[in-house]
Structure formats: C-alpha cells, structure tokens
Amino acid sequence: MTTGTDQIKSALEAALSGVYPGTSTVTDLRQLSGGASQETWAFNLSTGEGLKELILRRAPGGVVAKRATAAPDHATEAAILKLAHKAGVSVPEVPCVLSDAHGIGPGYVMTRIEGETIARKILRDAEFANARKVLAFQCGEALARIHRIPRETLPPLNAVTPREQLAQYRETYDSYDYPHPVFEAAFKWLEQRLPEADELTLVHGDFRNGNLIVGPEGIRAVLDWELTHVGDPAEDLGWLCVNSWRFGETTKVAGGFGSVEHLLEGYRAGGGTGMTAERVRFWEIFGTLKWGIMCMTMYQAFAQGTDRSVERAAIGRRSSETEIDLVNILYDRPSPP
Template sequence: MGRGLDSDAVAKLLAEVLPGPVTVERMHPVTGGASADTWSLDVTDGSGAGHALILRRDAGRGGVSLGLDARTEPLVQRVAAEAGVPAARVLAIFAEDAALGTGYVMERLAGETIPRRLLRDEAYSAARERLVADCAAALAAIHAVPVVRLPALPRLPAREQVALLESLHRSVGQPVPAFELGLRWLRDNLPPPGPITLVHGDFRTGNLLVDERGLVAVLDWELAHLGDPMEDIGWLCTRAWRFGGAGEVGGFGARRDLDAAYGSAIAAERVRFWEVLGALKWGVICQLQSFAHLRGEARSVERAAIGRRVTEAELDLLLLIC
C-alpha cells in the first residue's frame, strides 16, 4: 500500500511536538480510502511515555477530487476538536516534506468503524441504543463551530452543489437517465437560503468511530466546507449509508429520535432535498472513481469495483423522487 514510510523522518517530525528523542516502535500501513496513505504508529517519547498514533498523507489523488488538500483537512479537524466535537487530536501537520510528503499525525483512538459489525454485533448493542443521540450531539457541535476560527473553506450552498454534480456527471461522458431525473428534481426543489455553518460533508456510518459505549470520534474531514447544516443530516440518512440496517438514520436509528436529540428544529423538506442530493452525489462519486481507473488516471481494483454501485444510487434516487 502506497510508498514506504521513513521511520527516521517520522521520529524527527514528532520530536517537534513530543519530548525528544522519539523512538518509533512499530508502524504498519492501514487499509483505507483511495485518496490517503494511512499508517498506524506506536512511538515512545523521551520521557518514556508511549503514544498510539495515526499518520495520514496524500496518496496522490488521481482523477477528480472533491476533497480538501492534506494541509487544510487537519486544520479543520483541529479546530473542531478544540470546539468540543468528538474528533481525534491532531499532533502534527507536515507539508511537502522531502521524506514524508504532505499530511498529518493524530492520536489513534480505540473503537470500530466497520458498519456490518456496528449494526449487527451484540458487542455494540448498547452503543446502538445511544448512537442517534451521540450523532445528534456531534452534529450540533460541528454546526456550532465558530466559522471565523476555521481556515479558508469552500462555500457550497445548494445551487452550487447541484451545478457541480451536473458538471462532474457530464465530464464522465456516460449518461445515466436516473441522474438526469435527479438533477431536474433538485433544480426544481432548491431550498431557500438559510444558515451557513461548518458542514462535515461525510458524516455517516463508516466514518464514525464507535466503542461499546457509543460514539468515540468523527473521522475523515476531507469533505468539510461551509454550507447548509441540514446537508449533514440528509447525508447521514441517505440509504447508501444504512448498509442494510433497518434504521433510516445510518442504519441504526429513527428520524424522530434524531429530530428530538439534535437540539433545534430540523427542517424536513430541507433534509429531503439533501437526501436526494446525497443519493445523486454518491452515484456521481461512484462514476468518477470507476472512470479514474478505466482511463488510467488512478489504477485501482477498489475504484473499478465501486462502479457497480452506480445502479444502487439510481434506485435510491427513483425511490426518493417518484
């Protein structure tokens, strides 16, 4: 997976934020997404204290990327954590390092992210009971992060997102009739302007670190932006992120419970708009990932296989708008 990691360069980087000298005891690559090269690290600092860490760096994003660069993403995560959002603490950020590239190091927290286990294993039965409330609290905290403390982020209200998705879909050169219907519905049902807040952009099952007691941390901040807070609610409720679970919220909960726990009124029609857009967005992302492979921009079995999920997104769209 990815290129090798230089342990001496890692030790030098961490000696700037931990008592030196730092010794790297163990490091190994972690299976993850296509855009990031992720490593699990165990290090000991100069005082003898051990640290469990994660290093993520840009893997060279082939094709079209919708995400933040590897320097901005950790800045957003750091501000969010400081504002009370459950997120891993960022220790170090590095950019264009000759040995390491561009990325960041954060604390490694214990928990599970695999949806199949979270939704079905008995070990997480108690966590499932409180996960809707935990997610509502985390979302409320994200949407309350002071915008002035954030780095420069793209501003993506509804109209601009619809136009962007249409442009990305057209760029593939493979028409999908259900996507055309979805785009028409979205243009006809644009919500009126509303509050602009920090939006996580990928708040869903699979990006939630959970232990037996509930939510531990919100992961993967690369799609963060400024926009409608209801976008995060709609994305969490998008069918693709239920992974076969019965709950409309992430496969694990009921909408009424999310509405009650969020702490302020959730506008149902706004959420429906963002759920429709979420289904379309996931379908377009599947297209982009598969065509990045087919065009030789980023050869990857994972990217090739994800193309089959375009048909799932088509069905989800039709069920929502017909």
C-alpha cells in the same frame, strides 16, 4: 517519487521530538489503508511520557497530489480537527502537522483511538447493542456542534451553496455523456426544490457510518474530515441517511442505527436550530444522487486507464443501487387493484 518505511520512521521521529519530550523511536509502523486520496499508517512512539499510539495521515506515496480545488489541505484539516475538539466534538488530537521540511510529503499525525469503524459490525454485533440505541442522538449532537463553530474562526474553506453543489455534480455527470434517466429526474426534482440560501456553516462533508469510531457506549471519534467545506448544514444530516450507509438496515433511516426523529432530537440537544425532517430528506435524495455519480466517477478511473483494477470497473454497476433508492423515494408504490 514515493517514500519508504525507513524514511517515514525517521521523519516521524524528527517531527515528534519537538512535541513529546524524550521521544526516541517509532515502532510497529504499518499501513492501514491506501486510499486514492489519503494514506493511513499506525505506529507507536516511545516518549518520556510513555508509549504513544498514533496515526499518520498523508498524501498517497508522500506525493503532493493535484487535489480537487474543493479539498482542504492537511494543515487546514488539522486546524478544523482542533476547532471541532474545542467545540466538544469527539475527534483525535493532532500533535503535529507535517511540513515539506519533514520530507515525507504533506500530512499530519493524530492520536489513535481504539474502537470499531466497520459499519456492518456496528450495526449487527451484540457488543454494540447499547451504542445503536444512542448513535442517532449522538450523531445529531455532534453535527450541531460542528455546525455551530463560528464561521469567522474557520480557516479558509471552499464555500458552496446547494445550487452550486448541484451544478458541480451536474457538470461531472454531463462530462461522462452516458444517459441515466433516473439521475436526470433526480436532478430536476432537486432543482425544483432547492432550499433558499440559509446561513451556510462548517460542514463535515462525509459524516456517515464507516467514518465514525464507535465503542460499546457510542461515538468515540468523528474521522475523515478531508471533504470538509462550508455549506448547508442539512447536507451532513441527509448524507448520514443515504440508504447505502444503512448497510442493509433499511428501516433505520439515520445511519442504519436510528430514526430521523432521534437524530433531530440530538441536533437540538447540541444547540442546533432550524433543522427539519424535510431539509434532511432533500439532502438524503441529493446524497443518494451524489453517491450514484461518485460510482460513475470511480468507474471512469478504470475506463480512462488510471486504475485498471477489477474493483474500479465493477463499481460502475453499483450506480443502479442509488437508482433503485431514488425511485423508491421519489415514486409512490402503485395502489393495489
């Protein structure tokens, strides 16, 4: 059973009446996106303190989905946002976590932060020219603050060592039973270079261009914490450097806007220690392989009939983008004759 907009409106009014005094009506409720894992809605709320611009994140259709075991629930995600805020990371505030009693499924309400999330605009528009100069540094700084959040203060989260994560992706890839020699080579290359079990920390899990709200001055908020877990902190820096998230700006390794050196400089400024370009490189290669396997997974939704959209079908043919990235990284260019 899914829920209609009227039901969402009244549920939000009820849920938020206890948060903001003088709360009356929800207006301008509109769906921004309907991903397979999250629905995002924008709305305004009139309160005794004036108009509040807010965002609702909830399970698609308000139905408690069978989430991957690794995924944190909404209450956990909201708790992590609060911890990140306390640690000095720019994130939305979370005035309310929805419970079953609210009747529109699991989710939470967060404050709406103005700014740009479309990666290509951030990387090309004149408006963001100054932001591009500081983004790599700011990303490093934000990641160091996330990684320094004391583990004992975290809510229960899935903890994954690099070896375990590699095994999980190997299992997923194997389940599709379709040969990709480039992925096999990458798996082996990574297995041969698995990092020693360093201290595991909170990891954002999807820290990249597209999941950041950016203004002309730089990062305004870090979004999309639904893949957060405990793991090797270098995972976040490497994922940011995956070529797919450079959106054509291939020479600017960090997010399409900066250099790894600048990213590491920001990481040290944020109090991060022990991070090296080599560790970032390992996770850039791992991240590239992961995105290639995720493309296979999305195609599987088409092949198995759960989503027969042309988009899910066509994305299978984007695995090869990650294969060219992998061979560009792993194999030297032939020396001139």
